[in-house]
Amino acid sequence: MPELPEVETVRRGLEPHLRGRRIARVTVRDPRLRWPVPATLARDAEGRRIESIARRGKYMIVTLDSGDRMIWHLGMSGRMFVLDATHPVVKHDHVDFLLDDQRLIRFHDPRRFGAVLWWPAVENAHPLLATMGPEPFEDAFNGDYLFRKSRGREIAVKNFIMDGHIVVGAGNIYAAESLFRAGIRPTRRTGKLTRADCTRLAEKIREVLAEAVERGGTTLRDFFGADGASGYFQQELFVYGRDGQPCRTCGVPIKGLVLGGRASCYCPGCQR
Missing domain, CATH: 1.10.8.50 (Helicase, Ruva Protein; domain 3)
Known part of the structure; x- marks a missing residue:
């Protein structure tokens, strides 16, 4: 299973492609991941500009200009690819985020233990993150x-x-x-x-x-x-x-x- 360093590596790889870009289209091919992909994901995310992509533990947190966030989790076998918009779809390509520069962020997960979730701006805390210990790089961890x-x-x-x-x-x-x-x-x-x-x-x-x-x-x-x-x-x-x-x-x-x-x-x- 990808651990913190692997997830941080993916976050760093995605950041230059995501920051400041708008989400032109969201395509959900199969919502049956570890937790179901929200049925309203496309409606809520399309047209929004991506402000940042951060990490908390093994979760990536994508913050949008609305203040809403998406939580991405790789699970056991999930991968986030940066592709051209015309890249062919293969088995286990579950969710696509087409950006305004025609780049495609594709979530591929054969085992389906990953997640793509919505975290509304009105909710200050998320149950997946609320009880986590400190980050190892924080001053609080000593x-x-x-x-x-x-x-x-x-x-x-x-x-x-x-x-x-x-x-x-x-x-x-x-x-x-x-x-x-x-x-x-x-x-x-x-x-x-x-x-x-x-x-x-x-x-x-x-x-x-x-x-x-x-x-x-x-x-x-x-x-x-x-x-x-x-x-x-x-x-x-x-x-x-x-x-x-x-x-x-x-x-x-x-x-x-x-x-x-x-x-x-x-x-x-x-x-x-």
Whole structure:
């Protein structure tokens, strides 16, 4: 599933094509996504100028000149293509946004776990976003914050930082890599973390995600950016997907395990 760096890569790819353009036409071929595409989407969006495209967690938020917004979510296999208006339609091309410069923003999603939703200007909060934790790049996300949230928690630290109510963006790959850089085993009980552990971990989460964004995300299965290019952070992975291979730092074989139903890896030599 595309995580924060992949979604941010797509957002950055779309932004120069969207900002300041008007939506000339909306075509919904199949509204049956994770949540149904609103029947009034075309009526509400056509003719509106796009003011900005932002990101909150794994959701892209497209703000229009009316103050209304659209929420775009890639789900497991969704992709946003920038195409010419005459580009042929293929299977799983569900929603098209034709812009006033005859560019086409096309949402393609074979598994249909993505979403194209409407967020009216009169609604200050959206239920999908209301309970999310801080962004990893915000000042509010730091060691003191993690330390406060970790007190009394008995769950494994990897599951803790993957909880989007704690911080957004630390998905399976990036949580594993952040814990490696912080020298913390993924199985460590969260409540046992020291303040120094939390400070180091917050720094490494921010560091890993920033590097992944700059490298265009991680190419696993279906992910590509809006320009069709794949991400390169996979080349930087130290533990994820390297079960049995020697650690690039200490040479000890990487060990695999399952936490919370998700495959993970860690280095018994580097992580305590």
